[in-house]
Amino acid sequence: MRVLVVQNFDGTGLGQVETALAEAGAEIDLRMAHRGDALPTTAESHDAAVILGGGQNALADEEYPYIPGLLELARDFHARDKAVLGICLGSQLLARAFGGRNQIGGSSEFGWCKVTLTEPGGADPMLKDVPKEFPIFQWHDDTFSLPPGAVHLARNGVAESQAFRIGRAIYGIQFHFEADRKLVRDWSTAFAATIANRHPDWPERLERDAASHGPQADAVGLAIARTWVSLI
Template sequence: MRVAIIENTRYSDPGQVGVALAEAGAQVEVIRAYAGEALPGSPDTHDALVVFGGEQNARDDDKHPYLPQLAALMRAYGEADKAVLGICLGSQLLARGFGGDNLIGAAPEFGWQTIEPTAAGLADPVLVAAGARPFLSFQWHDDTFSLPPDAVHLAGNQSARHQAFRVGRAAYGMQFHFEAHRGVVETWNALFPDLVERKQPGWLARHPEYAATQGAQADAAGLAIARAWVALI
């Protein structure tokens, strides 16, 4: 099982997705697209594609000229019936690749938040693995997207109607950071304390309480989702 992971920032951490891929014995190639490393030329080189988040928005082509190519590559993997996973920025790029609109600054959200599966989400082999309706997951974003044509709407919440979708068999876009277990969140707190406080004043002081309750629930749901997606590869 060969899996390409595309990083859009130097601060990427595969988190729960990395755990699930390791359990499955996947051969992982990490490509630092933000640093100029070349993207795969076609879907033939890997069995699955993972695209993580980043500080940029999905239309920031002037500063990050590889973004159109990455969006097209995600579509190519999906159309080849290979498993695709886009998280946060990755979900926005997947939406772009399949013809959705990117809505910049339209849905700011931060912290462990509720995700509500749709009826289709409750029947989906990946989303149903979360176990609860609703479930909790970590959020850190400002942008959102419209659903691409023919996409299946899998989840939403009050901040962003489109939190998860699927195109075809196994191309998934998830706005929420289900990969971010509590260790990843602690690292982000340490790296970006000023940004965190601007997003939600006082959150750092309350973080230990949130981590013990909301974080524990989100960790369980996130690992279950990651394992379910890896099973589709």
């Protein structure tokens, strides 16, 4: 199993998705697209793809000129019935790739927040084994409308489009299910200045919220990661 991983921003990572891929013996082909790594032009040489998050928005083609090619690549994975997972920015890019409308700003969440599955979400192959409502880590300002024909899987009061599926195994997940407490702590250090500008109380909140919500969030996130890998 060979999985393309597209990283869009320094300091991000696969988190619990890496755990699930390692358990399955997958080969990870990491491309730092924002650093100039070339992307494949087709999905022929990979069994699946993961598109990670980042601080840019999904319409930033001028600053990140690889984006249009990445959208076309995602559509090629879909045409070949190969799995794609987009997380946070990755979900916004997948929404754009398949005809959704991106909304820049006005949808900010940070920290562990509740997400609720829709009725189709509760029956979805990737989400059927997680609770109907659960806390999970969020870090985003943007949102999107669902692409035509997408199955709406999850929502909350801030962003109606928290998760969707296209076809068999193209998944856009707005929330950071890959971010267990270890990764959240890593981000809290690596992006401390950025976080402090907008969430100055985060150092006081971090360990309290991690204790309250982290165990369930970590368990849900790993379950989602493992189930997505099983769909490859």
